[in-house]
Amino acid sequence: EPLRGPQDAAFDANARLFERAQRSIPGGVNSPVRAYRSVGGAPRFVQRASGPYVYDAEDREYVDLVASWGPALLGHGNPAVVDAVKRAADRGLSFGAPTEGEVELAELVRARVHRDGRSPIERLRLVSTGTEATMTAVRLARGATGRSLVVKFAGHYHGHSDGLLADAGSGLATFALPASAGVPAEIAAQTLVLPYNDEAALRLAFERHPGRIAAVITEAAAANMGVVAPDDGFNRTIVDVAHADGALVIMDEVLTGFRVHAGGWWALDPAGAVDVDLLTFGKVIGGGMPLAALGGRASVMDLLAPLGPVYQAGTLSGNPLAVAAGLATLRAADDGVYARVDAAADRVVAAVGSALSAAGVAHAISRAGNLFSVAFGLERAPRDYDEVRAQESWRHPAFFHAMLEQGVSLPPSVFEAWFLTAAHDDAALARVEEALPAAARAAAA
Ligand code: PLP
Numbered sequence: 001e002p003l004r005g006p007q008d009a010a011f012d013a014n015a016r017l018f019e020r021a022q023r024s025i026p027g028g029v030n031s032p033v034r035a036y037r038s039v040g041g042a043p044r045f046v047q048r049a050s051g052p053y054v055y056d057a058e059d060r061e062y063v064d065l066v067a068s069w070g071p072a073l074l075g076h077g078n079p080a081v082v083d084a085v086k087r088a089a090d091r092g093l094s095f096g097a098p099t100e101g102e103v104e105l106a107e108l109v110r111a112r113v114h115r116d117g118r119s120p121i122e123r124l125r126l127v128s129t130g131t132e133a134t135m136t137a138v139r140l141a142r143g144a145t146g147r148s149l150v151v152k153f154a155g156h157y158h159g160h161s162d163g164l165l166a167d168a169g170s171g172l173a174t175f176a177l178p179a180s181a182g183v184p185a186e187i188a189a190q191t192l193v194l195p196y197n198d199e200a201a202l203r204l205a206f207e208r209h210p211g212r213i214a215a216v217i218t219e220a221a222a223a224n225m226g227v228v229a230p231d232d233g234f235n236r237t238i239v240d241v242a243h244a245d246g247a248l249v250i251m252d253e254v255l256t257g258f259r260v261h262a263g264g265w266w267a268l269d270p271a272g273a274v275d276v277d278l279l280t281f282g283k284v285i286g287g288g289m290p291l292a293a294l295g296g297r298a299s300v301m302d303l304l305a306p307l308g309p310v311y312q313a314g315t316l317s318g319n320p321l322a323v324a325a326g327l328a329t330l331r332a333a334d335d336g337v338y339a340r341v342d343a344a345a346d347r348v349v350a351a352v353g354s355a356l357s358a359a360g361v362a363h364a365i366s367r368a369g370n371l372f373s374v375a376f377g378l379e380r381a382p383r384d385y386d387e388v389r390a391q392e393s394w395r396h397p398a399f400f401h402a403m404l405e406q407g408v409s410l411p412p413s414v415f416e417a418w419f420l421t422a423a424h425d426d427a428a429l430a431r432v433e434e435a436l437p438a439a440a441r442a443a444a445a
Helices: 013-024 079-091 100-112 130-145 199-208 234-244 264-268 320-332 335-358 385-389 393-405 426-444
Strands: 048-050 053-055 061-064 123-127 149-153 191-194 213-219 248-253 278-281 292-296 363-368 371-376
Touching (some): 061 426, 100 292, 199 234, 264 278, 335 363
Parallel strands (some): 149 191, 149 213, 213 248
Antiparallel strands (some): 048 053, 053 061, 123 292, 363 371
16 A cells, blocks of 8 residues: 555544544534635644644644634744733633633723724623624624614624524525524524625615614624725725614624734724724634623613623633633734734735746735735635635645645635734744745646
C-alpha cells in the first residue's frame, strides 16, 4: 500500500481522528464549517495554538488565518489573557450571582464604543454566544415595538436562531422561507430577507408593511458571505428608513466588534456614526471564551427582565472566566494592536492580489477595515449575495489545499473572511507570502 499523503487515514493522525469523531459526533464536528466539506479532505484537529500558529494532530505547524473565526485578535494564548483566566479559575468557575468583573466589562464596552462624544450603549447585557445576543435583541425589538416582522439581508449571518435562519422568499419584500429543516414556515414568515446595499428594496419593504416591522437587523459590515462592506451611507439609510416607520435597528457587531477598530465598525464607518438602537457583540469580546453581549439605549434595554417584560436569562451568562478573558483582551487591544492587525491585513491583501494576478486569475478582494476576503473570477468587489455567488468558487479548494500543504491554514470556505491577529509578525506573514504564488497557480488550473 503506497502512502497516499496526509489524507491517508492509515497514516495521518488528523484523518484517523476524523474517522473516529464521525462515529460519535454528527459529521465529526461541533460546528459544520469545521468539517472541510467545501474544500474536501480531513479537517486538521488542533491540539494547541500559540501566537499566529496552530498545531495539528501530527504537530505540524500552520500560520493560522482563521483565528477561531475572529476572537483571537491578540493571537493565540496571549499571556495576559491566559493569566487572567487562570487567576479567575482559582477563584471559582461559575457562581450564578453578579460579579464586579461584569460591571467592569460593561463599563469598558461603553467607554470603547464611543464617537463624537457619544456612545450608542447605555446598557449592556452579557450572554454566552452571538446567537443568543441576536436572538435576544430581536425579542427585545419586538417587545419594545409590539410588532412581529424582522428585516434581514441576504447573505448576512446572525447565528442559528429560528427566525434568523431564513432565506429570501420568492420576491422583494415578501416573507422568507426556512433556511433549515426544523424551522417552521410560520416562523420564517416573520422575517423579510432583502438584497444588501439596496435602498429601494428596503424602502419597498416598509411601504408594503407599514407599522409591522419591529426591527432591521444588519451586520455592521457583512463578513459571513465573504466580506461585503456597506455602501457608503447605507447603514445611515437603514436607520433613517427604519426610524421613519418606528422600527428599531439592530447592528450586529458579533464579528466586527472590537476587531476592525477599538469601537467596532460603528466607530470606524467612514460615513459616520449612526443612531442604532441595539448592538450585538461576540467573538473578540470574550477573547476566546464563550461570551457575547447585547447593548443599546436604556429605554429599550431596560425592557429586559428583571426591569421589564422581555424575558432573557442564562446559567452561564457573564461567566467569570469568560469575563476575565474579555476584560484582559479588551484592555490589551490598544491602538498599537489595531495598527498591527491593519498592517498585517494590508500586507496579505497585497500579496494575494499580486500572486493571483501573476497566475492570471481574475479576482476581487473586498475589505471592511482589517477584514477581507478573496472572490475568484470577479472584476470588482461584490455588493450583495447574488454578486458573491457569481464568483468562481470552484477555484477555492485547490487554492486552499495548496496553502494548507505549505503550512498556512485559511478559512475552509470561500464565503468567509480571512482573520489576521496582532501576533502575525514578520516571520508568519513572510510564510504566507511565500505560499501564495503556488496556491495562485493551483487556483489557475
Ligand atoms: N452574528 C455574526 C455577525 C456572526 O458572525 C456570528 C458568528 O459567526 C454570529 C452572529 C453568531 O455567533 P455565535 O457563533 O457565537 O453564536
